[in-house]
Every structure is written in C-alpha cells, then in structure tokens.
Amino acid sequence: MCGIVGYIGPRQAGHLLLDGLRRLEYRGYDSAGIALLNGGGLEVIKTSGKLSNLEKALVGRVPSGTLGIAHTRWATHGAPTEINAHPHTDQDGNIAVIHNGIIENATAIRTALVNIGHTFESDTDTEVLAHLIGALFQGDLEEAVAAALKEVDGAYGIAVISAQQPDVLVAARKGSPLIVGVGTDEWFVASDASPLLEHTRSVVYLDDGEMVVLTRDGYRVRDLQVTEIQKPVSQIEWDLAKIERGGFEHFMLKEIFEQPESLRNTLRGHLLDDEGTARLLGLNLTDDELKRIDRIVITACGTSWHSSLIGEYMIEELARVPVEVEYASEFRYRNPVIDERTLVIGISQSGETADTLAAIREAKARGARTLGLVNVVGSTIAREVEGGTYLHAGPEIGVASTKAFTSQIAALALFTLRLARLKDMSILQGRQFIQALRELPDKVQQILDRAPDVERLAEEFLDSSNVLYLGRGVNFPVALEGALKLKEISYIHAEGYPAAEMKHGPIALIDENMPVVFIAPKDGVHSKIVSNIEEVKARGGKVIALVNEGDAEIERLADKTFPIPDTVDLLTPILTSLPLQLFAYYVAVRRGCNVDQPRNLAKSVTVE
C-alpha cells in the first residue's frame, strides 16, 4: 500500500528519496511523487504509473534540497492520475503533504474550505488535508498540523513540509504505520523500515496519536496536544542483503526458496525435545491461564486467513479446544461473542493489516486475551497484542505471501503443541510431533530441488482460463491458498474448494479444458479424495495431483502427479503448499506478469 519516505539532513535529498521509493515499490502503488525544499521554495514533481515514469520526469532536473518527502500512492480516493498523485499542496502552494490512509470526513472539510474560497485540483482526501493545514498555518508548521489533525476523522500516516519553515519536517500517525529513522545528524521518516536500512538501523516506532517533529538538530515526539513523549530507540536486525534479490529473478522466487531457512528460524529455540512440548515465552500466559481458555478465535485476512484455517484443524485435533476462524473484516463489524476465557489470535505477516489490527482491538475491548503471530518485528499488531510469537521468516517483499504462510503454519503448530501438551497429548506424541517438525525444512528442500518439474508442469497449463483446486481436511485451506496464489499473480481465475463440495456446484465447470489440482497426500481422507478424482476424470477433467511418493492408485488416475515427502497428516500443508507456490510463480512468469507487484495489489493493506 502507499509508501512514505522523508529526509532531513546534510545530504541532497532527491536521489536519496528516489532510492527510498524504490525500496517501497514492493508495497504496491500506481503513481509516485516527490517534494523538495530547495531554498527557492517548494518543488513538487509527480507522475502516474511506475517509478520509472517519475525517474524519467526527473532526468536532468532532480531538484536540489536537503529536506524532502516522497510517496508511492495506491489509489483509494480518485483514479491513479498525475493530479491525484502525492505530494499535495495547500491553497498557496507552500505546504506539501504525503499521506497513507483515508480521511473519512474529507468531503465535509472540503465543502467548508470551498466556502471560504479554496479551490481543489484533485479528487483526493489528501489535498483536503493539505489545504486544511495551510488554512490553520500561522507561522508554525507543527502547530498547524496538530490543529488540522484534531479536525480529521479516519486513518493517516502523513509527512508534511513547508516552504515557510525550510528546516522542519512534521509527521504523524493514526492507524497507518510510520517509523522514524535516526541517523548521524540526519533523520528519516518512512512507512516501513526498508528505505531506512541503507542509512541507519536505529528506529523509533510511532504509535497512534503521535507526531514527530524533525529538525536539523534532532527529533521530538509529541501528541496532538502539547505533551512530549519519550520513545525508545530500537535496532532493526534485518540487513540490506535480506531485502535484495540475491541472484533470483524475483523476490517471490527467492522467498519460496528461502523456506527451509525461514522454517528453521520460526522453529528455532522453541522445541523442547525432552519434555515433548514447545517453549513460547512470548505468549505471556501461564499454564493455568492457557488451560482456562475454552474457546479460540483466529482472525486474519487473505493468505494469513488460510493459515488460520490450518490452525483450526491442528488445534481442534490435538488440543481439543474449539476454534473459529474469522475474516478480520467481518469479525470487527459484527457482534462477536467473546469473554475473558476466549483467546483471540491475530495472524499477520506485515503486522499492519488494518482490518486485523481493528479486530484485535475489538477483541481486547470485549475482554478477550489476545495473541499475535506476526512476522514484522515492531509492527503495530505486534505491539497491540498482549503476547505472541514472531515468525522470524525474514522480510517478505514479494506481494504474494509465500514463506510467511509456511512460517505461520509452523508457529501455529508450536502453539498447538504447547496447548495440547497441557491438555491430553502424551509426552511421546509430543516428541513425535517435534521430530516431524524438525524434519520439515529438509523435506521442503527436497520439494524445491524438483522445481524444474513444476516449471514443466506450468508450461503445459499456461493457457488455462480457469483452474480448480481441491483438497480435504487440513489440505482444504491449502486448496484455497493454491488458488489465491495463482489468481493473484497470473490473473487466471482459480477457485479452491473442499473436494467433496465439488459435487454441489463446481462440477458443472469440469470439461476437457479444466485443470483440477488435487492435494491428495496419503492421510485419513485419502480414499475419499480418490473418489473425487474419479468423478473429475469421468467428466474429462485434467487432473494434477500432489501425492505421497509411491501412491500408485492416484498415479494411475491422474494426468500428472507431483510427489511430496511423508510427514504427519497435520503438517502436510507446509509441504503441499510449496509446489502450488512454484506452479503459480512459473505460470505467471511465463504469461509475462509482474509477479512481485501484481496489478491492483498492495503488500500491506493499511486501509480497511
């Protein structure tokens, strides 16, 4: 989603900000712009489309200036045109604003400003905010921004500069992430850490309702009133190499291939072999408190929602605690039944997804205990929940989530193990589960070693216009995830279904042009899925099946099979999802799609 980067310091800001925008490209955007204070006033340059357009517009004329702000916009209000791109300026053209989020009362403010003579160029809520700050400006940008923000409803992460105060950059957040980068005699703001890493590892995470004022002498954090706030400076552990492609053609492929390592990192330090359980110190729940939990709600969006469904199967099967999985966007707006014995778990790669964050807040307000399984350290959800565990999957830059998904399943397996051992799971069963977890990274590697086979498979199905993914039990969510991966990066229509549900509708779609991907490891529902494969074959469908090695029965029936190493039934999704990620990747690349930045998608969805 929109990216913000701002700079104040001794260096020329132009190229530095453009480099920052490049690091933010992965978030997804459709226009970009930059504003610099160059001594002679404010210079704003913006373009629609990709950053290369902005770079072209700047050839030979990158404005000079040591203070500036830059933005990649993911359209919410108004089309992705040059006029609607950020930065937006106030009525006099002195103040420039970049903004992530949505100002909900923009229409009312706009009308009020029009009534006092303001004219607007764009359709955006951000231009309204810029005009409001301008209207309230009386020589002090910090005060004008604070006053304006008191008038607005909605979500924002903003950065503001003014030609009348060429040594000040003001930024603020409510509902949209913002980080301050603390360098040596230079300071940054950004919507995430990626543009900061080549300059500094020291950061301050702003919380909702906080403003930061950056000057040439340092920074101050305050609220919208006048109270100064002391914030800790944190160190980012990810290094630059981790957010670069390292020889892979795309981030998505790199991240798929990182999964043996990311899984090891997720599991590291948590497995207690002797006791046959998992150590999860960050849960902040005692054994007694965990035992008292009589219901679990897992809430998330997209791919994280799919891993949540896998968690439901695992927890109910092994720990025998009832679990419901809720789309965060639905949970937050209904009237969920929750009490202090309900545990609400939010799952999120970015830790910034607006709906998931709001669902967690809703759960807390209703008295539930909250946990987070989050990848990005220091993200808003990670700071909002009462406990949880980081995934430690490393930065995920490709828009389509891959390694975070398998790490989420691994983290859910750890949580399940911990809970199950407090309930009825024996130490022996616990040890067997640990052994299976420990073996997963090598088995993942075995699958990755066969990537060329998946590539050949993808070649054959490039021209499909629909693909059906079917699975049963814990592999039903894998079917959903496989379909999501394919549709979001290749734009081929794909649907995931529980295999038996096919008879209740989707079977009508099956003909000789319809590839059907079956996720069919030899688990407790294997014989049932064999019958479902027969049903598809009887109607001429093309069957691609993920099977355990030596599954002669399905090998005979299916048009194509791909072998998956054995593991315990509940952990098969970590293995079965791999070939589906690779399949989506190779199909999309062959179709000429931009897999790392699929159209219309954003990496971190910070608006509801």
Ligand code: F6R
């Ligand atoms: C799909 C994908 C999205 C995210 C969803 C939630 O590949 O990445 O569906 O899973 O937007 O994002 P997080 O996990 O950051 O909360």
